[in-house]
Amino acid sequence: MMGPEIERLISLLARLPGFGPRSAKRAALHLLNHRESALEPLALAMSDAAESVRNCSRCGNLDSSDPCSICTDPQREISTICVVEQVADLWALERTHAFSGRYHVLGGTLSALDGVGPDDLRIDALAARCAAPEIAEVILALNATVDGQTTAHYITDTLDGCDVRVTRLAHGVPVGGELDYLDDGTLTAALRSRRQYED
Numbered sequence: 449m450m451g452p453e454i455e456r457l458i459s460l461l462a463r464l465p466g467f468g469p470r471s472a473k474r475a476a477l478h479l480l481n482h483r484e485s486a487l488e489p490l491a492l493a494m495s496d497a498a499e500s501v502r503n504c505s506r507c508g509n510l511d512s513s514d515p516c517s518i519c520t521d522p523q524r525e526i527s528t529i530c531v532v533e534q535v536a537d538l539w540a541l542e543r544t545h546a547f548s549g550r551y552h553v554l555g556g557t558l559s560a561l562d563g564v565g566p567d568d569l570r571i572d573a574l575a576a577r578c579a580a581p582e583i584a585e586v587i588l589a590l591n592a593t594v595d596g597q598t599t600a601h602y603i604t605d606t607l608d609g610c611d612v613r614v615t616r617l618a619h620g621v622p623v624g625g626e627l628d629y630l631d632d633g634t635l636t637a638a639l640r641s642r643r644q645y646e647d
Contacts, residue, residue: 454476454480457476457479457480458472458473458476459472461475461476500512502514503553504516504518504519506519506577507519507550507551507552507553508535508551508552508553508554508555508570508573509535509538509551509553510535518542518550518551519550523548524548524549524550525548525549525550526549526550526582526583527549527582527583527584527585528549528550528583528584528585528586528587529549529550529551529552529574529577529578529583529585529586529587530547530549530550530551530552530586530587530589531551531552531554531574531586531587531588531589531590531603532551532552532553532554532589532590533553533554533555533556533557533590533591533596533599534553534554534555534556535553537553537589537591538551538553541589547587549587552570552573552574552577553570554569554570554571554574554590554599555568555569555570556568556569557569557590557591557593557595557596557598557599558595558598558599558602559595559598566602566606569599571602571603571606574586574603574606574607575606575607575610578607578610578612579610581611583610583612584612584613585612585613585614585615586603586607586612586613586614586615587615587616587617588600588603588604588614588615588616588617589616589617590616592619592633592637600616618641619634619637619638619641620634620635620637620638620639620641621634621635621638
């Protein structure tokens with residue numbers, strides 16, 4: 449029904465997050481029907497990204513320069529490192545414009561079920577960075593999952609010998625959230641993380 453080139457395109461698109469076989473077919477049809485405005489610019493952008501984008505050797509971020517633009521930005525606070533699981537988490541935090549320090553991307557979380565141990569993550573590199581005298585705080589911005597909490601405990605133990613303050617993101621009721629719609633775990637975390645009320 450379709451040539452091998454089209455089948456290969458659909459097969460590759462179907463591997464992307466959020467794409468299934470049907471959405472991959474629709475995307476392939478759109479690209480093929482709009483070659484000049486969609487397919488060719490996309491192919492060029494993907495080729496350029498494959499050629500020049502790499503992980504920052506210092507923090508693990510994706511950028512076309514190494515060290516990345518965040519690590520070399522003189523306006524960033526050098527005494528604070530925010531630890532995240534993946535680059536997508538770094539991008540999410542950057543979108544808020546609420547953090548002006550540096551980052552450290554672990555590349556995942558510890559997971560016995562998936563066979564991911566400390567040597568598979570960038571924990572040793574984090575410990576090496578925290579040995580520098582200018583580092584005062586490490587913020588653990590890991591997901592509130594079992595693996596995320598396990599990883600946070602492991603990092604806290606690893607950094608025990610360093611002269612840094614280890615903090616974590618608050619967990620609990622989201623802004624605009626209604627208690628009736630929240631799960632038990634979120635409510636429990638909110639109660640445990642309660643603090644003095646301020647106007």
